[in-house]
Amino acid sequence: MAAALAGLTLPAVVEELLSEMAAAVQENARIPDEHLSLLKFIFGPSAIQALDLVDRQSITLISSPSGRRVYQVLGSSGKTYTCLASCHYCSCPAFAFSVLRKSDSLLCKHLLAVYLSQVTGTCRQLKVSDKQLTDILFAEKKQKA
Structure with missing residues (x-):
């Protein structure tokens, strides 16, 4: 696997890793230790924190x-954050500081947890009307103000 990833940029490596993890979960119903090690290598402590969020079923689509x-x-603090996986965004302060401002990380633990919950199929699902979704998003914006 390492040889196949040598010419890829880091975001592409992450996408490849998540893709391989999804295939492994479908085949074996678990994430292989090799993939967990790579996840920790790429994301450091955020990987463990994201996996903990997934284990606690803290992610809702x-x-x-x-x-x-x-x-x-x-x-983990009890606060709810909104993530937009389609554009790699999270409303948490760590995303704003570490990802956007300092470019120290590719993702925060919340966004990584979203991707991992997609891989493992452990994401809770809630279907709402368009108005309800708009209300949810505006309610979060009002909380920040």
Whole structure:
């Protein structure tokens, strides 16, 4: 696997790793230790924290009839963060600081947990109307203000 990944950029490596993890989970119903080691190598302590969020089933996919999809992650602090997997965004302060401002990380633990929950199929699902989804997003914006 390492030889196959040698010419890839880091985001492509992450996508390849997640893809391989998804295939392994489908085949063996678990993530192989080799993939967990790579995950920890790439993301450091955030990988363990993200896996903990997945284990606690803290991720909910909220979808509406129009096809909009938003993830909410109940963080370890008890606060809920909104993640948009389609554009690699999380509303947490760590994402704003470490990912956007300092470029120290590719993802925060919440967004990584979203991707891992997709891989493992452990994401809770909630279907709401388009108005309800809009209300959820505006409620979070009001909390920040």
